[in-house]
Amino acid sequence: MGSDMRSDTVRGSTDYERILTATQRLANALIPDHPLFMTFHDGQVHDPLGGGAYAFQNDIVGPMLLALLEDEAAHDSVATRDELMSSNGLPTRPIVIDAGLQPNNSPHLGTLVVFCYAFSIAKGIRDRMRVLEASGKDIPPSVTVLITFVDTAPVKDKEMEVEGIQYQRSHRDVQDALSTYMADYEEVVRYLSMWADVPVNVAFQADFFSNSSMPVLLNYMILHHETLGRQLSPKYGSLALRSACPVPGCGLAEKHGRLNEYRADNNGQDGIITFHCPHHGPHAVRLSCPAETARLEANAPTRNLLRSMTHLLDTTTHHIRVTGADYAGVYQEMFLYRPLAAWSAITGLARGRTPHILYAPLIVDWSGAKLSKSLYIRDGAYEFMKQQGMDGFCSYARLRERFGGDGSEGLRKIWDEVQRWMADPKKLFRSFSVAYFHAIILRDVGS
Template sequence: MQTLAALIKEKPPYVTILIAYTNAAPVQDQVVEIGEVQYQKSDRGIPDALRTYMADYEEAIRFLSSWSDVPTTVAFQSDLFSDSAMPRLLNYLIRQRTTLGPQLSPSYGKLALRAACPVSGCDLEEKHGLLNDYEWSSSGRSIIVFRCPNHGPHTIRLSHPAEVARLEVNAPTYNLLRSMIHLFDTTKHHIRVTGADYSGMHQETLLHRPLAAWSAATGLARGRTPHILHAPLIVVWSGTKLSKPLYVRDGAHASLKYSGMDRFCSYAQLRDRFGGNGDEGLRIIWDIFIGIFARSRYEGRAEIVGNEWHFRRLPVCIMYESMAMDGYILLCLHGNLFHFVTPVVTLPTDPPTS
């Protein structure tokens, strides 16, 4: 990163990176259906489920922050819901729920607001907000009534910040609220980096349309739009992103294991493969991606204009020979997708069938 910054004549602005963990995903084997209503326990309610992988994340982020010389902090969904502007924004969403519900959750038509049952050891939450009721206090703040199948109704009062911080939402609602918070903050320039699977019509329908309606109705953030960088996805032969099958089913990408390339799917395996203090394998991947920018500039595919990198003549296909990685890595940048293959790896003649 320092090498890239040195190529730019003007000093780049001060940058920090915030890693926002979505710890409201359902825990495997903790989703139940009762009377055609889905309930779940989230990672947030079962700390051991989150701690299983957090050490790996923290270690990898520490290395990347050190190599890039960019300070990094982390946050969870509760931190976003602790923002002082959140009750005001939630009030707006609740008052507009008959319109926003079908937009943000087309399959169910409801605002997917949820909160875990506060009874110790329960932590069940209704996933899609189908049973939620909304009441209003004398101050005009909403009171959300949730229902636990085991312990009955419980409430979140928007006038109580500690209770608001317990709320969880589905991904489209989370993206909308996060963008609203960023637009409220005029002291910083927020650039959100997310996967390219959130680009295109998905983003237009589930984010920009309700944002524009909110600004027009309230007069807030008028003329401002969120700045979002859609990072390239690493995809497999089927076109799906590499990470998706890993948490959808067990044993996904078994062929990578047969070819000895399963370390691309697991930081723990990458670290174990190279030993040392854990950074050797990750450093190889880091150098490869930094090399994309350097080589693209050398070959005339990129140039620096002011403080910006301008790319042209895509797709870019670069092959790296890495003895440490046991062969070649072919990275093809096409639009906003990275494809990687290992063309010189020989698979077993008869791979296991189980």
């Protein structure tokens, strides 16, 4: 009996293998120019524990609230950790959940998941504080989401190289570039704010560089630009602070800051950064002049560092950053935590504090690589997804078309999926493939 079952299993496997191989051959024969490779699976979804999934298996909101409480206690010196835990206390400062984007395409699935996570964690924190409020005495603070547009991202086809130096033009400096996809982002943010019942604010890079702490932080960067340049840019060794050429109609900014000149004045209080335009020569930004500082731009690692510094210096508001899991790990350790520790040790600022950052699950293709919007928009990648009706994952505009109606249905399915992750937080510590999303979101949609 037992040996019969074994031979059946072996025969069944062999048949499967033959059928699947023949199916693949058939697909190759029918579509010889662009063969599609089949990935067969058993439809079983596993959420294995380990690392973050194990540690936060039951809850992510509670540990985050405790961390915020500890920040307040450390600053106000009011309580020990034990006192905090027994007080049934709530944070008193407003809580801002912070996420950002480059508006260079209609949002793709990775960006939509980050946004859904940001609004979900805001909702989760707000709801948990309401429960604690009902059982205690404290009135919870407000919870809002802040979406920051990186309108200084380079515009496609507006980049150039002169004598080995790269220059770019930013979305905010090219007419119509910014407005092309703004409506899609605004629509997504409006829906998510409504479903989470969490207010949202929107900001741009000029708002970011107008932060009241920015002159102090930028003066620190001027004094330490050589060290920071090496730390933040392994490729070029220079600090990628930029400013677009102010000559009307030009707007070129040197991408990597390799020609920048830094001058620290007045004991490091009123520094000046001089930038270089290949057509119009040098132009300067004085940190003592807010209108000029607001024109500054920074690449992702420099922006990331400055953002966390402003968050740590703000003792009136709690900030929680939500970003994609592709930034977790060595990227943050090298480009964020090491420079933050050095800054705190040198200046005495934000002593003992670290930023609060949550990493949204990565959306990956069949090979495990992240679904890349830049490959999609720049190189026309993922043609196979179009052939399978999955191009909605590369562009919210396409997802909206796919579902018709008021456009919210596809987004709503992604939102509902992220709610399932929030209810079972181990799912927040893994990646999800486009094939998985295809199964749960597009399966029932008529073509």
